[in-house]
Amino acid sequence: MTAATCIGEPVSWLRLERLALADLDAATTAAVRAHLDACAACAAAFARIADDARPLPRLPAVDAAARPWWTRWRVAIGGVALAAGAAVALVALRPAAVAPLPPGGVRVKGAGVVVVRLVRERDGAIAIDPDDVRETDRWKVELTCAPDGVAWVDVAVVQGAEVAFPLAAQEVACGNAVAVPGAFRITDGAAEVCVALAPRAPDRDQLRAGDRRGVVCRRLATGP
Amino acid sequence: MAPASEHAAAYQRFGPALVRKAERILRNREDAVDVVHALFAELIARGAAPVDLPYLYRAVTNRALNVVRDARGRARLLERQQATLAPAPRASGALVVGLDLLARLCDRLDADHRDVLVARYVDELTQDEIAALYGVSRKTVGKRLARVDAAAAALVAEGA
Numbered sequence: 001m002t003a004a005t006c007i008g009e010p011v012s013w014l015r016l017e018r019l020a021l022a023d024l025d026a027a028t029t030a031a032v033r034a035h036l037d038a039c040a041a042c043a044a045a046f047a048r049i050a051d052d053a054r055p056l057p058r059l060p061a062v063d064a065a066a067r068p069w070w071t072r073w074r075v076a077i078g079g080v081a082l083a084a085g086a087a088v089a090l091v092a093l094r095p096a097a098v099a100p101l102p103p104g105g106v107r108v109k110g111a112g113v114v115v116v117r118l119v120r121e122r123d124g125a126i127a128i129d130p131d132d133v134r135e136t137d138r139w140k141v142e143l144t145c146a147p148d149g150v151a152w153v154d155v156a157v158v159q160g161a162e163v164a165f166p167l168a169a170q171e172v173a174c175g176n177a178v179a180v181p182g183a184f185r186i187t188d189g190a191a192e193v194c195v196a197l198a199p200r201a202p203d204r205d206q207l208r209a210g211d212r213r214g215v216v217c218r219r220l221a222t223g224p
Numbered sequence: 225m226a227p228a229s230e231h232a233a234a235y236q237r238f239g240p241a242l243v244r245k246a247e248r249i250l251r252n253r254e255d256a257v258d259v260v261h262a263l264f265a266e267l268i269a270r271g272a273a274p275v276d277l278p279y280l281y282r283a284v285t286n287r288a289l290n291v292v293r294d295a296r297g298r299a300r301l302l303e304r305q306q307a308t309l310a311p312a313p314r315a316s317g318a319l320v321v322g323l324d325l326l327a328r329l330c331d332r333l334d335a336d337h338r339d340v341l342v343a344r345y346v347d348e349l350t351q352d353e354i355a356a357l358y359g360v361s362r363k364t365v366g367k368r369l370a371r372v373d374a375a376a377a378a379l380v381a382e383g384a
Binding site: 041 | 235236237238239240241243244245248257258260261262265266269277278281290291294295296297299300303311313314315316347348349350353357
């Protein structure tokens with residue numbers, strides 16, 4: 001914690017960050033440095049930045065060789081994703097007016113058939129659509145649907161009468177095993193994770209009321 | 225469309241600063257990294273034009289506050305918050321915006337006022353910097369800040 005009080009107007013964190021990045025003009029740099037020389041509080045704040053050298057996970061779209069864990073599972077489930085994609089394609093090619101949905105799939109206007117996968121990371125191990133949950137697990141949702149489609153996604157965690165929404169509802173562009181941005185944990189044991197898909201922001205009251213139209217749910221028992 | 229390599233370069237350059245900023249709001253590094261990573265993944269997917277640190281600051285504020293505003297996300301954050309990621313304010317007498325107060329203020333303020341709240345009391349921007357960052361007048365910033373202060377005072381009074 002920075003315990004000291006600034007001698008005047010504190011140098012903002014944005015300005016300190018830009019100083020660290022050499023992103024300020026010469027005059028501003030000189031003024032900020034002069035302030036830091038005289039102000040222990042702001043100097044300590046700047047030291048926090050300088051001392052914080054932890055690396056970030058790499059961006060998967062740029063570096064496929066060293067992905068963070070939440071993108072590595074794309075490789076692990078490649079076969080599953082391809083199968084899901086093939087299922088979507090097969091459904092699309094069927095001549096029947098209303099083709100049967102694949103497991104974990106729903107039909108969404110503007111996206112066609114969307115297949116949902118629930119992905120769990122436990123102690124570094126990835127599991128697709130697992131059956132149980134521990135508090136230390138990390139969860140993500142993946143979608144597979146035909147390119148050029150778009151669907152709104154909302155995730156609900158149902159535990160008894162309580163329905164919680166760990167991620168913001170968001171619009172996701174279709175593709176093969178597209179990871180919905182954000183990860184979440186599930187506390188308090190057994191739960192049902194429901195993924196609502198719709199052409200617009202899903203109605204949370206519908207989910208709270210137990211209406212499962214356009215929703216894919218998976219029950220999770222309390223893990224060992 | 226901007227090539228992904230430009231965003232990758234921006235991610236490497238500005239990412240740590242943005243994670244530190246998100247940490248000051250969310251009070252844990254894991255969620256902060258998620259927010260920043262998701263932001264850049266979206267920029268790449270959209271082929272958005274290259275962006276500067278002030279733009280990214282605003283974007284991270286929005287995304288981090290979305291997590292705070294979500295009831296489930298809020299409960300998780302309160303449970304996992306790490307006090308060491310929240311530096312004490314350096315300005316004498318400044319409002320101390322802990323995660324709980326921030327969450328409750330988010331319920332009472334609209335987006336413009338939430339932005340000012342974070343900019344002033346979490347990022348410790350001056351009023352001039354806030355005006356430049358959000359493209360509004362210093363007078364507007366002052367009005368919004370007064371509204372934020374009033375909401376905070378009301379909350380504190382209710383809790384007393």
